[in-house]
Amino acid sequence: MAAISNTAQRVVVADDSRLMRRILSDALGRQGFDVVATAADGDEALAACNQFRPDAMTLDLHMPGLDGLGVLRALRAGKAEAVPVVVVSAFSPAHGARAVDALSEGAFDLVAKPAMGESMADFTAELSKKVNDAADSGKLRARRPRAVAAAPAIARRPPVRAAAASARPGTKKFVVIASSTGGPKALGEVIPRLPASLGTGSLIVQHMPPGFTASLAARLDGMSKLTVREAAGHEAMDPRHIYLAPGGSHLRMGEDRKIRLSDEAPMGGLRPRADLTIADAAKLYGNAMVLVVLTGMGKDGLDGARAVKKAGGRILVEAESTCVVYGMPRAVAEAGLADEILPLHELPAAIAREAGS
Structure with missing residues (x-):
């Protein structure tokens, strides 16, 4: 050699x-x-x-x-x-x-x-x-210090900045979850612990090669109270269902709040791109939306998070201590857009609470 x-x-x-x-x-x-x-x-x-x-x-x-x-x-x-x-x-x-x-x-x-x-x-x-x-x-x-996992609560939960037009208490909200590297395992810990009816509906964008997302949806469905399906297009939102973007397609939402699958060119090498889905949802749901950013490489979700914050929605991100890769969550947190930064085991309860379920 x-x-x-x-x-x-x-x-x-x-x-x-x-x-x-x-x-x-x-x-x-x-x-x-x-x-x-x-x-x-x-x-x-x-x-x-x-x-x-x-x-x-x-x-x-x-x-x-x-x-x-x-x-x-x-x-x-x-x-x-x-x-x-x-x-x-x-x-x-x-x-x-x-x-x-x-x-x-x-x-x-x-x-x-x-x-x-x-x-x-x-x-x-x-x-x-x-x-x-x-x-x-x-x-x-x-090289990561072990002390990170025991960081004080104030470091994990930054002060919440008041939105210009926050949703009324008790309002049910729409949920979008974005994840990449380490995401399938994280989703396997979060989705099964969510209630059988979540807000007004929910979507997952997970970066995976074409074909494999159907298997991920089937695995999550078998573990969860929610019905988990790979999106096929034209689905209406239902609080009892959570739809997963198929690998190889962007997941968009039309004005009728139904899913549209798009073969637009990859963005930053990614198709699906979470930013596109998040921005569509922010436009449609405004302050009645929750974005959750889990472990992942890169910055997909950052532009979407800006759209959510501008619309008055809420943003939860996974803490570094439980991330396989602290990339996507870090980008949102360091931009000052996160309302809460939580370890993985605390996210299901926080998502249910924020969604009004």
Whole structure:
């Protein structure tokens, strides 16, 4: 192997296909990563983590012996050196469900394997970005002081700035939840603890590849009092339902307050883009709206939060102490737009209260 800069992110590639191991290793190598080891099964993957202590690992889910989910559970149980994991999975209904399970087991993010005829350049760009983000996140979390989790309440709950026209007490409100990296696991902790009827209706925008959001919706639906569905378009808002934006489409809302799916170009590489959904909802619901921003990379939700605040709505964000990535919530909090900053376990009750449920 050619010499790699000492600053290169060190990666283990785990996949039972020799061809896929070569494809992933070559793709990452061309992007400047140091692929320190490859593994054909889960046991080899764990051994490589212990031997090489990589910055990140790509992980196939279907492998002989110990599969990908088994690897994630072993990592969570401390049976190998901790490492952020990017799942690289083919899509099918069965694969999609397992990929969502993997995110709930602690995988950092998900990349869909390229299907026949799909762009390898696009796949390589997405893979390298997510592996780099995973590696950076692992280093940041390792440096994060433990005292953050015990921050005083005043640091988590900034003073509420009075809106020019706040909703009347007892008004039922519309809820939009935005999340990205770490979101499927966070949603799995929040959505099942919400009441069977929430405000005047609710939406979720979660950044995921096309196809996998249906599996996430099905998983959340099976855990929750609310009915959770992947949006198909033209749905009317119902307090007993919560609709999830499908991967690959922007979720917009028309003047009739029904869902519209849009294939407009990605914004900042994202489709769905939470800012679009949030801004539509702020225009329609005004001060009778609640925005919730959970863990995620980047700043999607910030422009939407500005629209919500201008309309007199309320904004809740997840605290750094429970975020997988404190990116989206940080952007909103540092802009002074958050009404409350709460750890994940406190958010369900706060959402229900703010929604008037």
